[in-house]
Amino acid sequence: MGIIVVNCSNFDDLNKDPNKSTDLDPNLQIATVQMRQSENHQEWHRYMCYPGGFMAQWCGDWATVNYGGHCTKSSAFSEQLWMSYYPYIIRDIVDIVQRTKDDPEFVNVNAVARILKVENFLKLTDYYGDIPYFNAGMGYYTGNYNAAYDKQEDIYNDFFRELSAAASNLDPAGDLLTHDLYYNGDIAKWKKFANSLHLRIAMRLVKVNPAKAREEAEKAIAAGVFTSNADICLVKHENYQNPGSGEGPGNGLATRLSNQGDAINNAFRLSTELISAMENRTDPRILYYGGVYFNNGAGTEITQEVKAALNCNYQYMTFPAQYFSYEDWRAAIDIVINGETWNVSHSFQRLQPSKLITRFDAPFIHMTYAEVEFLLAEAAYRGWNVGGGSAVSHFEKGLEAAVRQWSVFGVSNFNETAITDFINFNKNNFAGNELTEINTQLWILHFLDPLETWANWRRTGIPAINFIVWPDNASNGKIPRRMEYPLEEQTKNEENYREALSRTGGVDDWTNRVWWDVE
Numbered sequence: 001m002g003i004i005v006v007n008c009s010n011f012d013d014l015n016k017d018p019n020k021s022t023d024l025d026p027n028l029q030i031a032t033v034q035m036r037q038s039e040n041h042q043e044w045h046r047y048m049c050y051p052g053g054f055m056a057q058w059c060g061d062w063a064t065v066n067y068g069g070h071c072t073k074s075s076a077f078s079e080q081l082w083m084s085y086y087p088y089i090i091r092d093i094v095d096i097v098q099r100t101k102d103d104p105e106f107v108n109v110n111a112v113a114r115i116l117k118v119e120n121f122l123k124l125t126d127y128y129g130d131i132p133y134f135n136a137g138m139g140y141y142t143g144n145y146n147a148a149y150d151k152q153e154d155i156y157n158d159f160f161r162e163l164s165a166a167a168s169n170l171d172p173a174g175d176l177l178t179h180d181l182y183y184n185g186d187i188a189k190w191k192k193f194a195n196s197l198h199l200r201i202a203m204r205l206v207k208v209n210p211a212k213a214r215e216e217a218e219k220a221i222a223a224g225v226f227t228s229n230a231d232i233c234l235v236k237h238e239n240y241q242n243p244g245s246g247e248g249p250g251n252g253l254a255t256r257l258s259n260q261g262d263a264i265n266n267a268f269r270l271s272t273e274l275i276s277a278m279e280n281r282t283d284p285r286i287l288y289y290g291g292v293y294f295n296n297g298a299g300t301e302i303t304q305e306v307k308a309a310l311n312c313n314y315q316y317m318t319f320p321a322q323y324f325s326y327e328d329w330r331a332a333i334d335i336v337i338n339g340e341t342w343n344v345s346h347s348f349q350r351l352q353p354s355k356l357i358t359r360f361d362a363p364f365i366h367m368t369y370a371e372v373e374f375l376l377a378e379a380a381y382r383g384w385n386v387g388g389g390s391a392v393s394h395f396e397k398g399l400e401a402a403v404r405q406w407s408v409f410g411v412s413n414f415n416e417t418a419i420t421d422f423i424n425f426n427k428n429n430f431a432g433n434e435l436t437e438i439n440t441q442l443w444i445l446h447f448l449d450p451l452e453t454w455a456n457w458r459r460t461g462i463p464a465i466n467f468i469v470w471p472d473n474a475s476n477g478k479i480p481r482r483m484e485y486p487l488e489e490q491t492k493n494e495e496n497y498r499e500a501l502s503r504t505g506g507v508d509d510w511t512n513r514v515w516w517d518v519e
């Protein structure tokens with residue numbers, strides 16, 4: 001599939017320079033926003049290293065362990081999401097919404113832009129808390145370049161309004177979405193995505209406002225959420241390694257997980273905690289997630305040979321979370337392949353990111369049907385109206401969908417017996433452990449989306465994470481609950497920055513909780 005890549009820097013000054021043309025095709029801007037989220041591997045590394053380290057799924061990589069796992073501070077990493085999204089993604093989305101509102105020629109474009117606006121602002125507010133929202137990106141239109149920080153509760157309430165309105169406005173007989181990378185212009189699927197995203201956001205509120213959570217979740221479900229893996233929201237990438245800095249047509253996260261293209265010297269490893277949770281639940285996805293590859297220039301897979309030589313389970317072929325790949329000096333082993341003896345060092349006995357997820361043309365997934373089914377299972381368990389089906393029936397559907405969604409990565413020969421055994425085993429352990437099992441599955445499911453993993457963990461506390469307090473820890477031994485604001489906000493937007501801090505006791509600290517994350 002050919003992907004149109006639009007240089008985002010063309011739009012960087014749109015809201016600063018009134019002489020810049022705003023006659024850009026909004027369809028091209030939509031493609032830019034969709035691609036921008038997953039094309040830059042340097043940015044993705046900085047987004048993922050904190051939540052990726054907090055959430056005990058990834059280890060080995062120096063930045064992920066040092067910053068996220070050990071909780072040491074780096075403003076360059078903690079502010080990256082803000083500094084990448086506001087000048088590019090947010091500014092483009094706001095421009096699309098403003099230029100197409102009330103224009104009958106762009107009804108669908110406007111609706112899609114509003115959905116994308118919610119999707120991307122959700123990441124920002126869940127990452128930082130109170131943020132500029134209502135007037136963000138409006139400098140070109142209002143002349144005010146220092147937007148106030150809006151309360152997260154107000155932002156969330158607007159998310160619900162925006163998604164409901166956008167889904168209602170989408171019209172199959174309306175204007176065409178000519179460069180849509182999510183759904184290739186399929187309006188019915190856009191409606192389902194808007195409603196499914198609405199459900200995800202509603203579930204954030206189960207602690208802070210359970211009545212509102214129920215109201216909004218039931219509204220989203222009644223409007224029509226994902227019903228199969230055909231509804232998965234993703235971007236397809238091309239098989240090109242992205243450059244060392246900047247954008248490209250390949251999957252930026254895949255490029256980073258393969259250590260910028262050098263998969264055989266890649267430092268990322270899957271954690272003991274993640275693989276233990278999967279192996280203890282007879283999960284058939286382990287070898288979709290990771291594998292052992294020999295450092296021979298070709299990255300030859302030697303997973304089963306190493307497993308046999310060690311006479312172990314998969315958990316033993318991992319590093320604990322918060323450990324670097326050079327730690328735990330297990331002895332090297334010899335294996336024989338085609339009559340040739342290969343010596344495998346300790347680090348290369350551990351599960352690396354699989355070749356399925358480190359291909360440059362691996363899809364980047366934004367939301368899955370499996371997630372929706374797990375959220376429906378939780379809603380049903382809470383006694384909400386989910387339109388039919390019990391908690392356990394939705395849980396079963398989520399389990400099956402979570403395995404079969406790997407078809408988008410190229411898996412075609414599923415082991416049907418293994419899938420059946422996986423469903424039955426977990427179904428039998430469901431009663432009495434409903435919230436733990438549902439949200440552990442969400443934790444496993446989101447391992448390629450640590451921002452969502454962290455958000456769902458903060459709302460549930462599931463799974464329990466053994467967080468080691470290292471000597472260099474800067475969070476008082478706690479897993480951080482938000483990221484601190486960029487340093488330049490203290491000088492460029494000081495008045496609004498100080499006003500936002502007044503709502504948190506005057507302190508910008510990453511152990512403060514966002515609005516919906518109540519104890």
